[in-house]
Amino acid sequence: MFANFxxxxxxxxxxxxxxxxxxxNTEIDWKTANKALKRRVGKxxxxxxxxxxxxxxxxxxxxxxxxxxxxxxxxxxxxxxTLVEAVSLFIPLLYIGVVFFGMGALTWFVSGPMIENFxxxxxxxxxxxxxxxxxxxxxxxxxTRPMFGGFRRYHGRVLRRHEAPAFFSLxxxxxxxxxxxxxxxxxxxxxxxxxxxxxxxVNSIYRDEYxxxxxxxxxxxxxxxxxxAMLAHELSHFRDKHKKVAFYLMHHVSEWLFFxxxxxxxxxxxxxxxxxxxxxxxxxxxxLWSWQRLYIFQQAIFMALFKMHRVATSxxxxxxxxxxxAVAVKLAGVKDFTGMLRRLRHxxxxxxxxxxxxxWAWKEGVLLDNYALALAIEAKxxxxxxxxxxxxxxxxxxxxxxPSDRVRVDAANEVVSKxxxxxxxxxxxxxxxxxQLCKELTVLDYESTGIIDAKKYCLSAExxxxxxxxxxxxxxxxxxxxxxxxxxxxxxxxxxxxxxxxQFDVQMSIDYIRRYRVEDRKQQGAAKNLLKRIYRGYVVKQxxxxxxxxxxxxxxxxxxxxxxxxxxxxxxxYQQALYHMESxxxxxxxxxxxxMRYLDIVSRxxxxxxFHNLELYSQVRREIAALYExxxxxxxxVNGLKHGVSTKILQAGVSEKQxxxxxxxxxxxxxxxxxxxxxxxxxxxxxxxxxxxxxGELPDSSxxxxxxxxxxxxxxxxxxxxxxYHKWQAQVAKVLAKFERENDIAxxxxxx
Numbered sequence: 001m002f003a004n005f006x007x008x009x010x011x012x013x014x015x016x017x018x019x020x021x022x023x024x025n026t027e028i029d030w031k032t033a034n035k036a037l038k039r040r041v042g043k044x045x046x047x048x049x050x051x052x053x054x055x056x057x058x059x060x061x062x063x064x065x066x067x068x069x070x071x072x073x074x075x076x077x078x079x080x081x082t083l084v085e086a087v088s089l090f091i092p093l094l095y096i097g098v099v100f101f102g103m104g105a106l107t108w109f110v111s112g113p114m115i116e117n118f119x120x121x122x123x124x125x126x127x128x129x130x131x132x133x134x135x136x137x138x139x140x141x142x143x144t145r146p147m148f149g150g151f152r153r154y155h156g157r158v159l160r161r162h163e164a165p166a167f168f169s170l171x172x173x174x175x176x177x178x179x180x181x182x183x184x185x186x187x188x189x190x191x192x193x194x195x196x197x198x199x200x201x202v203n204s205i206y207r208d209e210y211x212x213x214x215x216x217x218x219x220x221x222x223x224x225x226x227x228x229a230m231l232a233h234e235l236s237h238f239r240d241k242h243k244k245v246a247f248y249l250m251h252h253v254s255e256w257l258f259f260x261x262x263x264x265x266x267x268x269x270x271x272x273x274x275x276x277x278x279x280x281x282x283x284x285x286x287x288l289w290s291w292q293r294l295y296i297f298q299q300a301i302f303m304a305l306f307k308m309h310r311v312a313t314s315x316x317x318x319x320x321x322x323x324x325x326a327v328a329v330k331l332a333g334v335k336d337f338t339g340m341l342r343r344l345r346h347x348x349x350x351x352x353x354x355x356x357x358x359x360w361a362w363k364e365g366v367l368l369d370n371y372a373l374a375l376a377i378e379a380k381x382x383x384x385x386x387x388x389x390x391x392x393x394x395x396x397x398x399x400x401x402x403p404s405d406r407v408r409v410d411a412a413n414e415v416v417s418k419x420x421x422x423x424x425x426x427x428x429x430x431x432x433x434x435x436q437l438c439k440e441l442t443v444l445d446y447e448s449t450g451i452i453d454a455k456k457y458c459l460s461a462e463x464x465x466x467x468x469x470x471x472x473x474x475x476x477x478x479x480x481x482x483x484x485x486x487x488x489x490x491x492x493x494x495x496x497x498x499x500x501x502x503q504f505d506v507q508m509s510i511d512y513i514r515r516y517r518v519e520d521r522k523q524q525g526a527a528k529n530l531l532k533r534i535y536r537g538y539v540v541k542q543x544x545x546x547x548x549x550x551x552x553x554x555x556x557x558x559x560x561x562x563x564x565x566x567x568x569x570x571x572x573x574y575q576q577a578l579y580h581m582e583s584x585x586x587x588x589x590x591x592x593x594x595x596m597r598y599l600d601i602v603s604r605x606x607x608x609x610x611f612h613n614l615e616l617y618s619q620v621r622r623e624i625a626a627l628y629e630x631x632x633x634x635x636x637x638v639n640g641l642k643h644g645v646s647t648k649i650l651q652a653g654v655s656e657k658q659x660x661x662x663x664x665x666x667x668x669x670x671x672x673x674x675x676x677x678x679x680x681x682x683x684x685x686x687x688x689x690x691x692x693x694x695x696g697e698l699p700d701s702s703x704x705x706x707x708x709x710x711x712x713x714x715x716x717x718x719x720x721x722x723x724x725y726h727k728w729q730a731q732v733a734k735v736l737a738k739f740e741r742e743n744d745i746a747x748x749x750x751x752x
Contacts, residue, residue, distance in 0.1 A: 028189075028444055028445060029448065030154035030155065030156055030157065030187075031153060031154045034154055034157060034158050037157065046162040047432075049165040049432075050432055052166070052429050053165045053169075053432065056166035056169065056425070056429065056430065057165065059423060060170050060173045063173075063420050063421060064173040064174060064177035064420065065177075066177070067176070067177060067179050068177055068178055068179065068327070068330065068331070070179060070239055070240065073240060073242065080316055081242050081243060081316070084246055084250055084312070084313045084316045085246045088249045088250050088253040088309065089249070091253060091257070091305050091308065092253065092256070095301060095302070098301065099140065099144060106132060106133070106136050107136070110129050110130070110132050114126050114130050114133075117129060142294060142298075143294075143298060145265075145267050153200065154187065155187055155197060156187030156188050156189030156213055156214075157189065157440070157441060157444065158185060158186070158187055159186040159187065159188050159214075162432075163437065164186075164430055164431045164432060165432070166429065166431075167186070167430035167431060168186070170224070170227075170228065170231070170430060171183065171186065171212065171231065174228065174232060174331070175235060177331070178238075178239055178327070179239060180235050180236075180239055181208040181238065183196070183199075183212045184210065185199065185211040185212075186211065186212045186214065187212070187213045188213075188215075188216055188219075188441065189214075189215060189216065189441065190216055190217065190371050190442070191215035192217050192218065192344075192347050192348045192375070193213075194213070194214045194215060194218055194227070194230045194231065194234060195212075195234060196211065196213070196234045196235070196237065196238075197210065197211055197213055198210060202248070202249075202252055205245065206245060208241075210238065212231075212234070215372075216371075216372035216434075216438045216441055217347055217371070217372040217375040218230070218344070219372070219428055219430065219431060219434060220372045220373050220375070220376035220427075220428050220438060221343070221347050221372075221375060221376035221427075222343055222344075222426075223336075223343075223424055223425060223426060223427055224421070224424075224425040224427050224429075224430065225332055225336040225339075225340075225425075226332075226336060226339055226340040227340075227427045227430075228331065228336075229328050229331070229332035229336050229337045229340040230328075230344070232328035233324050233325060233327070236323075236324035236328060237320070237324055243320055243323075246316070246320075247317065250313045250316070250401070251401070253309060254306070254313070254401065257302055257305055257309055258306055260298075260299070260302040261299055261303040261305075261306045262299070263295065263299055271288070271292065272645065272650070273706060274288060275292065275645075275647050275651075276650050276651075276706050276707055277654075277703065278654055278658065278703045280651065285647060285651075288647050289646075289647045292645070292646060292647055310400055310401075313401075314401050317402070318401065318402060318403045321401075321402050321408075322403060325408055326415050329415040329417050330419075331421075332419045332420075332421060333418045333419025333420075333421070334413060334415065334416075334417060334418075334419075335418075335419075336419055336421065341390070341405050341408065342386055342390040343379075345389070345390055345393065345405065346379050346385075346386040346389060346390065347375060347379045350375055350379040350382060353378050353382070354371070354374050354375050354378050354461075357374070357378075357465065358464075360464075360471070361464045361467075361468075363723040364471075365457065365680050365681060366457050366458070366467075367454060367457045367458045367459070368459070368461060368464060369442060369455075369459060369460055369461075370435060370438045370439050370442055370460070371441070371442045371445070372438040372441070372442075373435060373461060374461035378461075390405070393405075394406040394409070442458075443458070457681070471727075474730035474731070474734055475726065475730050477733045477734055478726070478729045478732075478734075480737070480747070481732075481747075482588060482729065482733065483513060483588075485588070486726060488628075488722060489581075489621075490618055490624060490725065491588065491589075491618060492586060492589070492618055492621070493585065493592075493615055493617075493618040494586075494589060494615050494619060495589070495593075496586045496589070496590065504587065504594070505594050506591055506595050509587050509588070509591035509594065510746060510747065512587050513584070513587055513588070520580070520581065520584050523577045523580045523581050526573075526577045527574060527577040527578060527581060530570055530573050530574040530577060531574060533570050534570045534574060534629070535629060535632055536554075538632065538633070539554070539632050539636055540554070541567060542656065543633065543652075546651075546655060547648065547652070548637070548649065548652055552640065553637070553639075554636070592611065592732060592736055595736045596608070596611060598743075599735070599739060603735050603739065606731070607731060607732050607734075607735035607736065609679075609731075610727075610728040610731035611728075611732050613676050613677065613678075613728045614725075614728050614729065614732065616674040616675070616676050617674075617676060617725060617728070619670075619674065620667060620671060620674070623663070624718075624721065627660070627664065627667055627714070627717075628718060630656070630660055630663055631660055631711070631715075631718070634657060634660060634707060634710065634714070635711055635714075637649065637652060638653065638708055641708075650707065653707035654707060656707075657702055657705070657710045658702055660714060661702035661710075664698070664714075668698075671687055671688055672688060680693070687724070690720075690724075691717065691720060691721075694716070694720055695713060695717060
């Protein structure tokens, strides 16, 4: 299976190779991966450090001399830290107190009548009074479960000392220079961030046991000075024990509250899957409705506690961040610290360009072999935009617990320091074989999503960029050959029906297109406008049919302005415009069909597969259009889940999912009877085999897919179909446009 490189993570997180095949987008099982690595490395001899590593080690030992003095904490600072620690500990206890108070109040209310009836031997009545207490135990269990959560021991691949002796030396010398205990472990992954985390649970922070987690893209795209500024900032959190404990306590409590407030715990996710069950009985619907209301109440409590905690502690977090920035500036200097911030944001911003590139590669059937290197290359190519992009976004706060980049830069400028690092060296030299390590991380990412033999399909970023550039050139040729008709609508690329154009040769077809192109443009514009109205009307109709608020999902009033029969009227108008456009489509077909008869064997073989695919694919254009239209209400519902989830909303999504399920099977049946061939890895496969290869085979029942999974599947399905369709158009246009030029046939110039 191939990976979908769609960026489904936050800005500073790894660009996961999330495969649509997987039912849950869990992260890499780093624990298992590291165990396998340990067994493999244990059998190999460890090489001696390279000459570069020895030079860098000597350089770091000579630069970081002595220990940076630690400023003594003031009484005011100690009191503030004690306050935020107390708040962070009190808020979880407040939730526990609310739960126990509610349980105790209910028990006190029913215990008196229950005991009196037992004494009076009214056992049936006593049982009635005891029933609420028994039910309350279940509610109490549900409310207390979010208090307990698992701890992830690994966040990346463990970096061995012989793999990066220079990097270990840098961390060791900086830790000594700053007066902190060195980290127990260094892990590397595909994140675009460097951070420290607890080594074995939150309690390990109190024991000065921590680990460093570094993103490979930073090693490939930054200099040693920039990386040292980031390391100094993170290590500075451990210089003062009181600040360290308070800082991590605030962050852990905030994260714990946020995940519970947003319903991201596994218990709530299990409930949401049950709420999407098809054909719910009234009893089960009532049960799920009750549990959902309980979770809504619970999440409201957590959200209130989260906001309370954020207001009460974020000010101190921002202050601590600025204090650690000051230490980093003393070590790295103002210039390198500011450059680090600018470079970091630039690398993170470059992810979007790599995402587009990788999304194209996934559809084409290849994989990127080195994500970190690709990101570094993209950042270097767009280096001229680095300063401008940083200045445009420096006022934005990444989180409320960290100041904006503008505030951090202004604070850094107040610290007068040139830093101790002088040499300008690329951070990739800190790793003995950085490219090979980054390739290993990328392949691990693929294997975690079930891709077998991923190395077979890997290409370098330069090769993928070249292929994509050539594909874009072909798209421009197709744009000119088809006179701008390369859009989402599938052309009626098949033998003529409504209009007799069988006697049109190539030049006559071109002359006809040139003569009627103005009228055709009008019809295309009218059709696009009508189609927008039809899509909106259909979404409104489906939302109202499911009893959902149109204003909530579309940010507009309901379809009061849509009179009776409005949607049918728009459809009839669109059919009229479509009739004229499809008549012109047949002229485009005749132009290509006539030219195919005169091609030489090599050119005909090159274009025939794509030509016949276009013919066969155009025969299912109505099913594709129906699928695209029907997926819009589900997409609106899924996107609207951020405003709140209820059984009613999810059941509306289930209803739309069943409609799409039937349309998908209808489309598959139509495609099955048509030999649409695709060349994938030098093998000819059917279009359905290509789709199943990419997206995984459909389950036996629609109940095995959630509405989010169905929406994602439909989005990827339509994207893949569109990609192949335009690829066929480009292949046909390439060969036939060349034939027309060589035979002095006056082509249509789109620019005139």
